[in-house]
Amino acid sequence: MQTVLATAGLAPVFATALLNEGVAQAPSIRAGAELRGGMRRTYEADAEIFAEGDRAATFYKVVTGVVRTYKLLSDGRRQIDAFHLPGDIFGVEAGEEHRFNAEAVTETKLAVHRREPHALSGDDGTLAREVVAAMMRSLERAQDHMLLLGRxxxxxxxxxxxxxxxxxxxxxxxxxxxxxxxxxxxxxxxxxxxxxxxxxxxxxxxxxxxxxxxxxxxxxxxxxxxxxxxx
Amino acid sequence: MQTVLATAGLAPVFATALLNEGVAQAPSIRAGAELRGGMRRTYEADAEIFAEGDRAATFYKVVTGVVRTYKLLSDGRRQIDAFHLPGDIFGVEAGEEHRFNAEAVTETKLAVHRREPHALSGDDGTLAREVVAAMMRSLERAQDHMLLLGRxxxxxxxxxxxxxxxxxxxxxxxxxxxxxxxxxxxxxxxxxxxxxxxxxxxxxxxxxxxxxxxxxxxxxxxxxxxxxxxx
DNA sequence: CGTCTGTTTGACGTAGCTCAAGGAGTGTGG
DNA sequence: CCACACTCCTTGAGCTACGTCAAACAGACG
Known part of the structure; x- marks a missing residue:
């Protein structure tokens, strides 16, 4: 409960938490790096990470490199909604499927996390809190970006x-x-x-x-x- | 915990939950309508609800009417990031302050909620879950809207x-x-x-x-x- | 009935798009 | 180590969708 209360109550701390993290993170908790840090995967430049409509079984955190997430119109017009830098979380979805395409911009190393609840239950829900904070941050960036695009x-x-x-x-x-x-x-x-x-x-x-x-x-x-x- | 796990785990249900709610909601729980439904407040058309920079002590749920949230550039250019219809939650912030202005578009009735955690602890955290779902929904809308604005x-x-x-x-x-x-x-x-x-x-x-x-x-x-x- | 405010319409200007060509950095093969 | 090729970035010339400015129009309301 504490976690989501903090979300709705919204300790300002969360919002910036993961920025200060970047690549470095304590990997050696009982459960191993898999839980805390997620499984590592590497992508070369321009490699596809996931596509719109793919089953959203996992989400990602950038370890090194840069990722672009984008949407396409049927005629090929493309809108990149965000570039994800080390420490950023992306690929979190409300529904069953990814609503975006994601590709590596440069050679990129990602931490992959299953979205099943139990995979997040490591210790006090640090990752879960981080995910909510990341969503919040995405939303703020998106809002600022709408001002840019519109005006x-x-x-x-x-x-x-x-x-x-x-x-x-x-x-x-x-x-x-x-x-x-x-x-x-x-x-x-x-x-x-x-x-x-x-x-x-x-x-x-x-x-x-x-x-x-x-x-x-x-x-x-x-x-x-x-x-x-x-x- | 359950709540936030669901968030990170992301039951698709949540995303649409509050849409089906609208005006109607069970107001009579022990703690009274204040907790479950929040305090009611009414605004006439074009009335300010909050301004950018205001302390974000509360967030809101539209009961009836329509609300616009927007940002301004110094020279007056305006970008309305969203219109909020009955059932929508707005005014949730990660930081201390509102990052938007909010005004009633039509005469509007709102449910006002304090953002302090304890105010949300009514029963099983329904409201908290709803807030997270609302954020998720806002994010999805914002992403779709960026495609619109950009392309x-x-x-x-x-x-x-x-x-x-x-x-x-x-x-x-x-x-x-x-x-x-x-x-x-x-x-x-x-x-x-x-x-x-x-x-x-x-x-x-x-x-x-x-x-x-x-x-x-x-x-x-x-x-x-x-x-x-x-x- | 007259005023007020929001919407539409028209004429024209322009920021950014399109199409096309010309650099310049980087990488490859000889 | 050079030459060529490839890709990406820049620059130029004209075009167009949308913005600006201005006026007419039409519900809504007293």
Whole structure:
């Protein structure tokens, strides 16, 4: 009971709990790493983790790497609802089936958890609490993202995205690696590849960000201005 | 424990549980209607229920009426993340503060619940389970809505919106009352009032829907075609 | 009956999309 | 170690769906 009460009562702690966890976690509890940490599985870049309509027997926690979850329209239009970084939980469903597709963005290591209750009953329900906290966090991110998709300009979207990524990745300084392609960014931000590219270039020209020659990383030069843009 | 296990284990039942409840609910348990049903409060149309930044001491369940929750950008751009119909729970937060504004769309009656754990401990944690289920449902709706905002055309958005509303309101036949203004629809669908109006008119001209003279209700004439449009 | 507010319609502007081509980094085979 | 090929990113030129601005229209209500 305690657990769900906390959920409905909502200790703010939970919301951020799993962020501070990341890869590191005590793996040696009586029941073994399988329970506490779940079974490990590795995926190479672009490998499918699950597809929409698959039976949702398991959910996942990112150990290393990055995952994208997305929906498709019948004609192929794609919306990436989220990128999942180390420590993030994804694939939790209310119903029987996965409502998304999930793929590795980079080579990725996941902890796999069965969704059956008994598999979660390890000690005091730490994982269960974590799952609820993760749902809560997903919801908050989704809500912020709706504001972005519904009301922000391309430049504002990029600024928001980069700031969010920077906050979530334990980035050294203000430099962020971009693990995903422009196409992934586009399908996350509700834009086209070209619009993403142009907005990035524009922010660069205005001196708010800086990119290396291979364009797969970003240095946030003017966080203040970016924050202002992000709204 | 049972409760949260169910959450992480995810009986599909929960997801739809509160939809079938609506206004009716057994109010007479030992502890009184206050616990089971929460304290009642009434709001007139456009009345503020809470604002972003307000201390989130309570959450709410719609008894009758409709509520909009929304975020604002500093320059006034608004994104309505959801409309809440009878039976829906809203205002649940992970942190200390509300992250949204909430207003009554029509005259609205709400059940108010304190978020303190002990207030939820009535019998077997029914309400707590309901809250978690509500979160799950919000998340699913938010995810679907991101696809809409990121990738659908104006006409597709309207079609999706009307179908969703029709499913959620226990509508007699295919007729739906539209409790919200075009401005509210626009700020929910990431469009302008004019674009909403034009898309509605167009669907009407194509014979997919039909509107009464006052334009505040819709009959879905061709659900098949609407579904096809909605993707 | 007149005012008020929300909806529709029209004319025009533009942010972002489409289509197309040209770099540039990375990886492979000789 | 170089050359070629592949992929991804950028840039350019025009197009279009939707936004903006403005006005007319129509229920609703006093």
């Amino acid at each position: 922000k300009s391309a430049k504002e979207r990029i600024a928001t995205f980069l700031l969010g990524l920077s906050r979530r990745m334990a980035s050294r300084g203000a430099a962020i690696e971009l693990p995903m392609s422009r196409a992934d960014m586009a399908d996350h931000l509700g834009l086209t590849v070209e619009s993403v590219s142009r907005a990035v270039t524009q922010l660069e020209r205005e001196g708010l960000i800086e990119l290396p020659p291979n364009r797969r990383a970003v240095v946030l030069r003017d966080v203040r201005a970016l924050n202002h843009l992000a709204g | 659908k055309s104006a006409k597709e958005r309207i079609a999706t919106f009307l179908l969703g509303l029709s499913r959620r309101m226990a509508s007699r036949g295919a007729a739906i009352e539209l409790p919200m203004s075009r401005a509210d629809m626009a700020d929910h669908l990431g469009l302008t009032v004019e674009s909403v109006s034009r898309a509605v008119t167009q669907l009407e001209r194509e014979g997919l829907i039909e509107l009464p003279p006052n334009r505040r209700a819709v009959v879905l004439r061709d659900v098949r075609a609407l579904n096809h449009l909605a993707g």
